[in-house]
Amino acid sequence: MGQHITIAATSVIGDVAVFDTDRSLSGQDGIGFTSADEATATDTFPGRLAARLFAADPALSHVFVASSQAVLRRKGSWDSAALSAASDVLSSFFVHYS
Numbered sequence: 001m002g003q004h005i006t007i008a009a010t011s012v013i014g015d016v017a018v019f020d021t022d023r024s025l026s027g028q029d030g031i032g033f034t035s036a037d038e039a040t041a042t043d044t045f046p047g048r049l050a051a052r053l054f055a056a057d058p059a060l061s062h063v064f065v066a067s068s069q070a071v072l073r074r075k076g077s078w079d080s081a082a083l084s085a086a087s088d089v090l091s092s093f094f095v096h097y098s
Contacts, residue, residue: 002095007087012078019070019090025049030066039063049093056085 006022026046033039039050046065053063053072059082062073072086 002097004095005091005093007091010083010087012083015074015077017072017074017078017083017086019072019086021068021070021090023094024068025070025093026065026067028067030064032062032064034062049090052089052093053086056089057082 005025007019008022009018009020011018011020026044031042031044031046033047033050033054036051036054039047039054041047049065049070050063053070054060057074059075060072061075064071070086070090074082
């Protein structure tokens with residue numbers, strides 16, 4: 001149940017990766033999180049997404065979700081494995097049953 005989210009584009013600038021998706025992940029007002037604990041304290045879609053992203057990559061230091069974008073800051077640089085892990089979490093966020 002649910003549909004996969006398509007990652008339309010990914011841009012990396014230093015320690016920040018921007019993922020543009022084909023679905024709205026939040027309202028127009030963005031919200032940021034600096035830890036999984038902070039993310040789980042809010043029972044919102046952006047909070048749930050951020051918690052999953054923090055769980056998938058312990059090197060994440062900040063997750064910002066606004067509309068159809070997720071902006072992730074990582075301690076250190078982004079490699080293909082880290083980008084793939086974040087993309088997997090994002091693309092399967094709305095899939096509830098496999």
